[in-house]
Amino acid sequence: MWESKCWEEDTLLAYKAGFGMGCLCGCFLDPYVFTVWIISVARKLFDEMPFRDMGCWNAMISGFCQNGNAADALDVLIEMRSEGVKMDPVTVASLLTACAQSNDNLSGTLIHLYVIKHGLEFDLFVCNALINMYAKFGCLGHSQRVFHEMEVRDLVSWNSIVAANEQNDDPITALGFFNRMQLSGVKPDWLTLVSLASIIAQLSDAEMSRSVHGFILRRDWFREDVVIGNAVVDMYAKLGAIDSARTVFEGLPVKDVISWNTLITGYTQNGLASEANEVYCMMQECKEIIPNQGTWVSILPAYTHLGALQQGMRVHGRVIKNCLYLDVFVGTCLIDMYGKCGRLDDALSLFYQVPRMSSVAWNTIISCLGVHGHGEKAVKLFKDMIDEGVKPDHVTFVSLMAACSHSGLVNEGELYFHLMQKEYGIKPSLKHYGCMVDLLGRAGHLNKAYSFIKKMPVQPDASVWGALLGACRIHGNAEWGKLLQKACLKLIQRTWATMFCCQYLRNNREMGREGDHCEGLERFHHFKAGTCSCGDYW
DNA sequence: GTAGGGTTAG
Numbered sequence: 001m002w003e004s005k006c007w008e009e010d011t012l013l014a015y016k017a018g019f020g021m022g023c024l025c026g027c028f029l030d031p032y033v034f035t036v037w038i039i040s041v042a043r044k045l046f047d048e049m050p051f052r053d054m055g056c057w058n059a060m061i062s063g064f065c066q067n068g069n070a071a072d073a074l075d076v077l078i079e080m081r082s083e084g085v086k087m088d089p090v091t092v093a094s095l096l097t098a099c100a101q102s103n104d105n106l107s108g109t110l111i112h113l114y115v116i117k118h119g120l121e122f123d124l125f126v127c128n129a130l131i132n133m134y135a136k137f138g139c140l141g142h143s144q145r146v147f148h149e150m151e152v153r154d155l156v157s158w159n160s161i162v163a164a165n166e167q168n169d170d171p172i173t174a175l176g177f178f179n180r181m182q183l184s185g186v187k188p189d190w191l192t193l194v195s196l197a198s199i200i201a202q203l204s205d206a207e208m209s210r211s212v213h214g215f216i217l218r219r220d221w222f223r224e225d226v227v228i229g230n231a232v233v234d235m236y237a238k239l240g241a242i243d244s245a246r247t248v249f250e251g252l253p254v255k256d257v258i259s260w261n262t263l264i265t266g267y268t269q270n271g272l273a274s275e276a277n278e279v280y281c282m283m284q285e286c287k288e289i290i291p292n293q294g295t296w297v298s299i300l301p302a303y304t305h306l307g308a309l310q311q312g313m314r315v316h317g318r319v320i321k322n323c324l325y326l327d328v329f330v331g332t333c334l335i336d337m338y339g340k341c342g343r344l345d346d347a348l349s350l351f352y353q354v355p356r357m358s359s360v361a362w363n364t365i366i367s368c369l370g371v372h373g374h375g376e377k378a379v380k381l382f383k384d385m386i387d388e389g390v391k392p393d394h395v396t397f398v399s400l401m402a403a404c405s406h407s408g409l410v411n412e413g414e415l416y417f418h419l420m421q422k423e424y425g426i427k428p429s430l431k432h433y434g435c436m437v438d439l440l441g442r443a444g445h446l447n448k449a450y451s452f453i454k455k456m457p458v459q460p461d462a463s464v465w466g467a468l469l470g471a472c473r474i475h476g477n478a479e480w481g482k483l484l485q486k487a488c489l490k491l492i493q494r495t496w497a498t499m500f501c502c503q504y505l506r507n508n509r510e511m512g513r514e515g516d517h518c519e520g521l522e523r524f525h526h527f528k529a530g531t532c533s534c535g536d537y538w
Numbered sequence: 539g540t541a542g543g544g545t546t547a548g
Binding site: 053054055056057058059060061062063065088089090091092093094096097123124125126127128129130131132154155156157158159160162163189190191192194195197198225226227228229230231232233234237256257258259260261262263264265266292293294295296297298300301327328329330331332333334335336359360361362363364365366367368393395396398399 | 539540541542543544545546547548
């Protein structure tokens, strides 16, 4: 009796609150509005219940948790505890998931203590939720400990521990767990394959990628969920097999916005910015696909590479319309786009608007200042970064040393190379060594640069030799250049192709020829195909 | 009434 009364009252309440019949129909079209409304109805029903059993409390708590509303779930929990009702495994499993989603490490740990105190640590659902929660917090050791102490494990336990390792950048251990899972007789499902696709991409194992693809095709799992299709598109894109990624994408029975974003990102990250733009244009023709934050973050770097300022600005307009201009990911892409296209004032103004607690926005603006020869300003921003308590990372030093190099700040560059190791404990990568060679070579210290390469504790790659070759070119030292060319022709050709392409794009940008990159790309393909040598451009 | 999933910035 009271149930039907509540339904009628709430429908009326919603109507009075502005949901006329038209709006109410709108609720059913907009899942978010509908969810908010239906949860408020559930809460009202719950409040008016004369008696609540464990099922009712859990239904209310899990309802809030599943909709990402951890604060309201916590309110219900406090009410439940105040009535002397204890949490059972169902309550705990729901709350742990909410802690993971809201990155609430403290509450999650407190609930884990409750689990141990009340002997719930042998419950399968609780353990699986714990594995996943600790993985989301980045505490892989805790996830593994929970997994090892489990007496009974099911498919979800195995999938959780495989995904935990995969998502924390340990593909080898993840693969080890996958093999153990098979040995223990547990059959993988499509969610196992989602993790496996990502593991293979991280391991760059092209041969295994084909096996995984075939395994999924034989079971017709692309029809299970769009997620598995997106994972395979991403796997091929990350392996550089962008054509395979495109074929899988085109064959997907259902495509969502993430499918499109994945393909756009794939093209951008494989250096095919024009193709990324083509896919973005195709996406806009699909009326059922609404671009989101991921879309802007996928397409903006493509416009940066093309120097296509006008197109980038158009995206900026859409970002503002969607209230995403303060999003740290989108904001960083916009800073980079304006900065690399020569609009440093706009880049700086955006930089001071976006949240900058992490190093990424700082690295971007330091890099932008550096490529335009404002080394001293870049150094000043690095000092500001330290003053604001932001910890620099390996990318900060690449940007900073490159900035020093382009402005002839040799002493400063050397100083930061040492500071990075001594003060911040960052081991130099090939990129840092390349920066040092560029710094010394560009300043004319060719001998010093060569001795530096010889003393490197790791094998120099094309970028390191390329930096020295570039210096030979700048200082007109053809003799050294020819020697280097003979010594490592293959490496140099690749480096030259990249260098030429970058230089060409930069020139276009400076001349205001946005997006006119065809000639650069054509020459790049000649290099790749071996139909011309770097000597042709010497 | 409970647990597992895909893309993204420098």
